[in-house]
């Protein structure tokens with residue numbers, strides 16, 4: 145592989161290109177009108193303009209992306225995450241154009257893209273699954289019978305859905321028919337497929353996902369877990385590796401189950417198997433994501449493995465250079481997603497210009513794709529950076545994160561940095577005693593203003609103390625000139 149086109153934008157495009165360059169591979173960027181000045185375009189060896197800002201006329205336009213790869217003589221396309229990364233038709237068309245798709249085969253993308261097909265595929269591989277129905281239902285009588293058997297509350301899910309879209313909790317038999325009809329019409333509208341199925345509702349789960357890596361020679365390993373339970377309305381905000389609560393035996397069981405899920409669909413490349421972990425530490429398979437995930441850096445920091453490098457090597461047909469027993473967890477890693485959203489105002493998108501943008505310069509990995517002075521485009525995902533720290537212990541990673549948050553200077557827009565400070569100082573997070581209800585259970589927007597207020601009070605008290613301590617030898621400046629401040 146000599147030249148890779150990165151069919152993405154922002155931080156992930158840059159992150160992929162950095163590894164490609166380190167491996168001696170030439171990089172090609174693609175961009176929309178909204179991204180002409182973006183760092184990923186400047187960083188690449190070549191760049192191809194795709195079209196207007198809307199994704200369907202640029203980053204989602206398969207013909208344009210494949211033509212760009214052909215015209216630049218690229219050998220391969222890396223899709224990143226989002227956009228075309230989990231589109232089986234795109235993977236097929238890339239292969240038909242005699243280009244390498246850096247990702248799994250179309251079959252795996254297709255199977256795992258439908259939750260019922262995924263359950264069916266893994267069913268012969270001894271994977272624990274939430275009690276429920278393994279086929280679509282549209283008959284309320286049948287649904288009621290199943291619900292009575294597994295017990296309320298139940299959860300109705302769309303087969304074609306993902307990331308929580310189209311889910312409905314049903315508490316009792318009398319609301320079942322109504323909720324089911326709503327779920328079906330919602331699913332039909334959102335995904336063009338009205339199939340829904342039923343599961344027992346697990347009330348306060350943790351979201352634990354396992355990173356897997358498979359080559360084309362039949363080798364498959366797992367790279368341990370990430371705990372992604374700190375979410376807000378299915379949008380992840382904080383992730384960590386390893387989980388604060390998995391004991392080694394359970395980690396091994398979940399890792400082995402994840403490898404079997406990958407084997408069930410002949411998986412190739414980097415993938416993630418999602419599980420729910422209930423309060424009694426039972427785990428259940430949810431779905432498999434057939435892409436590199438946003439939160440992959442925490443796994444990289446605890447394993448020392450560059451996942452993009454592994455994706456490229458696997459796509460070139462190389463066998464994995466390590467076995468399961470070679471892999472060890474080193475320390476603890478945390479990630480905070482910095483979104484252009486206002487946590488004091490219901491996480492409303494905060495649009496505008498990054499008048500100040502200064503990431504911390506040491507003690508943290510910052511994966512970003514913006515620079516000071518740039519506008520945040522409204523057309524795409526509002527994530528502007530990922531702040532990632534690593535420590536020998538979880539406590540050390542948390543302290544580094546709090547320092548990095550304090551050093552990060554962003555002005556012009558509101559961000560989730562103060563929300564991160566809220567999470568990393570919260571007792572429930574620090575003790576490890578949290579689940580997917582953390583934000584709902586603990587976060588009030590006023591907490592951010594109160595934290596600012598108390599920091600301001602502390603600063604004022606400290607200033608008063610210093611003044612009192614030093615007043616004898618202080619001279620009052622004749623002018624308010626800044627020079628006086630710098631000389632004393």
Ligand code: MV4
Nearest residue numbers: 274299307308343344345346347351375430580
């Ligand atoms: C569940 C569940 C409880 N019981 N399934 C949400 C996203 C999608 N991947 C699956 N999700 C859930 N499935 C059963 N049977 C609770 C959730 C869920 C959730 C899962 C992971 C992380 C955050 C979540 C927040 C709310 C609900």
